[in-house]
Amino acid sequence: MPFSLPTLPDVRRNNRDNLAAFLKGADASVPNDALRVLSDMNAGGAFLNLKYLAWLARNFLPDLAEKSWLDRWAAILFGGRKAATFASGTITVTGTAGTLLPAGSPLATSDGIQYQTAADVYLSALATPVAVTCLTAGAIGNRDAGAPLSISVAVSNVSAQATVVLIDGGADTESDDDLRVRILLRIRNPPMGGCATDYEQWTLSLPGVSRVWVAPMEMGVGTVTVRFACDQLRASNDSLPTLDDCALVRAYLDTVRPVTVADLFVVPAIPQGIGPRILNLSNDTPSMRLAIEAALQGMLLEKAAPGQTIFACWISDAITEAAGDATFDLVTGDFAMTSKGALASLRAAFGGGIAFT
Incomplete structure (x- = not known):
């Protein structure tokens, strides 16, 4: 029979009835009577304990657990929640040819997101490509082509306005829902020495990876093919990973997969x-x-x-x-x-x- 949490009036009523039943001559039903006040105070404390026990019961298992409990499960099972990643990419800057734009030059968007240049660059006569990195982790740092950036600290002979070629690769800290999916996947599919769900879990553990599809023997006997999506990290590319993303996933999987696999293919979907x-x-x-x-x-x-x-x-x-x-x-x-x-x-x-x- 399922447990039903009683309401506070129910607990108060039960407390008064217990006093009448087990303490001869006690009557806690009289309003403002000292016994009534003490009885209701005791019932209030009992009700808080009942609510705490109900909260504990909800959080003991990960299917309904809250953030801090999910983090405990994640730390026990696979080392914790995936961290946010920093966006990076390329902008174009104009100015006098030969002018140095030093590494670490600060830039910002109109909504205050900060970036900095990744290396020293000498400007050419045309718009010069410059690599930049966002200083704030998360998807907020991603910018579409054509978006404007402003150089925060003026540099002589360099235009104060820059234009984004593409800035992406930023993903937020793993959400509770995504973390819950990984925890339940791990519980329901314990490690099996290299089965399809092992590859799925290994790939999902990497920052930015949100969905994974594994196809054993697609390329022949003894092979494994892995495809994955990066719904935040590569939102500008319809969630499809780049070849560099595939290379990073391949490099990680090579460190954990069984050596008996004939060959591993990590490829983007078509x-x-x-x-x-x-x-x-x-x-x-x-x-x-x-x-x-x-x-x-x-x-x-x-x-x-x-x-x-x-x-x-x-x-x-x-x-x-x-x-x-x-x-x-x-x-x-x-x-x-x-x-x-x-x-x-x-x-x-x-x-x-x-x-x-």
Whole structure:
């Protein structure tokens, strides 16, 4: 029989009844009587203890545990929560040819995020590329191409404004939900000396990695193929890792995988665009379209995997969740990925995108 936490009035009532039952002549039902006050004070303390025990019961296991308890589980199982990473990338700076822009020169965005140059650079007659690193860890340091940066401390013969080529690689500290998934994955799949879930857990332990797909023997007997996504780290690249990311993951996996594996392949997925076509949307507004796009992106984040067909019913359910009472007609069917390594994407750059007509 499940335990039900009694309410404070229930505890008070039980306390008065116990006094009447076990202390002859006691009557704690009289308002403002000293015995009534003492009884209710005792009941209040008992109720706090009951609430504390209920809180402990909720946090003992990681499926419902709060942040500090999750951190304890993570420290015990695999060393702790993944830390935030620092964004870095390239900007272009203009100025007088031959002028030195020294390493460590500070820059900032309009919202106060600080960056600094990574090395000494002599400017050329054209816009000069300069490597920069964000001084604040997390996704907040990522900047799209064309975003402006300002040089915080004036340098003679150097323009105060710089332009971002691309700054990415920043990911926030691992969230409670993501950490909970890793903890439960570890509990449900204890180490097995190199099975598919071992590779999944090893790869997920790396900063910035958010989803992993492992394909044993895809490249032949004794081989393992690993694909992964970096949903924050590479948000500007549709979550797909760069070749440098793949090399870093490969280098780490080589330190933990069994030596008996014939060969290990760490490769990015192949983006394949899907283009849902929505007709007769009854509430066709810009905000509704954005909500539908966000819902479809969320569905892909949950269900998309290399080679996984994206079924029309999944698309319809996501649109319905976003559209609410609005009506629509979905005239596209299932989207089958063309290869085992293909990953569904809504980005128009990959031949996808939503068509509202």
